[in-house]
Amino acid sequence: MKRSMQWGLAALLACALSTALAGKLPVVASFSMVADMTRQVGGDRVDVTALVGADQDAHVFQPAPADVRRLSQARVFVVNGLGLEGWLGRLTGSAGFKGVTIVASRGVTSLKASGGDEAGGLDPHAWQDPQRVLRYIATIRDGLIAADPDGRAGYTARAAAFSARVAALDRWAAAAFAAVPPERRKVLTSHDAFAYLGARYQIRFLAPQGVSTDAEASARKVAELVRQIRRERVKAVYFENMSDQRVLRQIANEAGVAVNDKLYSDALSDARGPAATWEAMFRYNVSTLLKALK
Ligand SMILES: [Zn+2]
Missing domain, CATH: 3.40.50.1980 (Nitrogenase molybdenum iron protein domain)
Known part of the structure; x- marks a missing residue:
């Protein structure tokens, strides 16, 4: 295939892709756990990108210029909070982000960090408890509705279905x-x-x-x-x-x-x-x- 034709095809694909994404709410999530929860609640109304991807360490992440760009184009930013993302302040500052920030752990009962250097601080890993994840889901739902009120019915229905599945997993694990x-x-x-x-x-x-x-x-x-x-x-x-x-x-x-x-x-x-x-x-x-x- 000729080079010019390849470029033409690539441009066409990029165009088709951006058309497909047009109308979707652009969302950036700090790491993969809250990115997935946001996809479950957002369904096909949202386009979610995770800054810290699969098998990567969110504690020691260093945002690259591409991450700053991505966030500057997003309308919603979903983070865990509880001190997980120590790099957050620098990133939102340089991205000039003015959209809705959802702190997914808001309202969960947090645990204190055990021993070591972090003694006295908070333990950020609340996503490992399904009962606390139910709170995450409700917070993400409310944040998405705030950013995109027209999607309320869908966000509410998907959050309810997701919560029911999480509660069932919790009952299964508790019994086991x-x-x-x-x-x-x-x-x-x-x-x-x-x-x-x-x-x-x-x-x-x-x-x-x-x-x-x-x-x-x-x-x-x-x-x-x-x-x-x-x-x-x-x-x-x-x-x-x-x-x-x-x-x-x-x-x-x-x-x-x-x-x-x-x-x-x-x-x-x-x-x-x-x-x-x-x-x-x-x-x-x-x-x-x-x-x-x-
Ligand atoms: Zn950790």
């Missing part, structure tokens, strides 16, 4: 974890991302890193965990899809336990993976945990 003896519900992961899941189903999560991935685990913390894992016979050891595995593997080796598999903590998988949506992520994590805990 209840069948595991409480003293066996102990899990080791890389960073402290599952306290909300743990609080919901009475599972004790241990981690060498605190609620953020931006600080290294201390040698003392690592040694403590090795002893604890031996003493309490913790068998459920998981790395996370978006964080460094080295410290976790070192602890597992020293404690003489196997690393089971991975959990999706702060990012979804890509479309081909087992956790491409929040629902798939939750189902996958719970099933994976149950295999090791039972």
